[in-house]
Amino acid sequence: MAAVRSSGVDWTHYSGNAWIGCTEAGPGCSACYARAMMADRLRRVEWGPGKARLQVKGFAQKVRKANRESLKAGERRRFFINPHADLFDNEVPNNWRHEVFEIMKAAGTLDFILVTKRIGNAARMLPDDWGYGYTNAWLMATMVNQREVDRDMPKLERIPAIVKGLSIEPILGEIDLSAYLHLLDWVIIGGQSAQIGGAAPVKAEHRWVRKLIDQCLAAGVAVYFKQWGTGDGIRGGHLIDGAEIRQFPLRGIRRCLGCGCHDLHACISPAGNCHWSTETQCSVCQMRAMMAG
Ligand code: SF4
Incomplete structure (x- = not known):
């Protein structure tokens, strides 16, 4: 990763929250780092249904600054929106979301990474001018086991996006992507990490990770293995069979719709x-x- 990275998340240059707070949406939320940090540790918000989300002042300025830096450097850079929330959260007013989309449109040198565990909400929550997808928006759906993949990939398929991806973070079981690889530009894989107050983490098994990486490599889908999760070291390391597998969708090249x-x-x-x-x-x-x- 380039030295410009100002996010704790390995696969992005920048990250920023338009708001903070969320509600668990499935088994992938059982050891939510956002809740552990923002609710349990820092007590900035309460977590869960009916609890107020906290809008973050300065989000727009952060995006503008990142955009200026990218332009000055002459390279596109990635910006991960809402690491401590979900863009398609039902409990967030639509105007908050629309402010985010307006901010994105004005920052053409950044590629925004939208990661959601609520891909089923996306179609009705995207702005009217989404069209074929904003040219600088990568849509990533999180699915953590085969049941979620089979349930949610058809929803992701129906939404146009310039770059479509699957985040398997945390990976909670063996997954076969063979029926869906043609829909994907990018797959991120990561094992679960322990969080204070969270459920005991599921340890990612070597064969689960190896199978996904091999499927992606064979199909020419960019694949990024972020971490083993709780295991050896703080995050368990990220090498598999001695190799680092950290690919991105081709830089500056996008899918023709x-x-x-x-x-x-x-x-x-x-x-x-x-x-x-x-x-x-x-x-x-x-x-x-x-x-x-
Ligand atoms: S959707 Fe993401 S932020 Fe929200 S509870 Fe689940 S893991 Fe946490």
């Missing part, structure tokens, strides 16, 4: 983003559409 190829470049320069950064279809699809029309 016409044919699914990854031939949409999005170069930036101090003068601004290139023509293609706001397009959603590759040149071949655009040409076909012109000839057909």
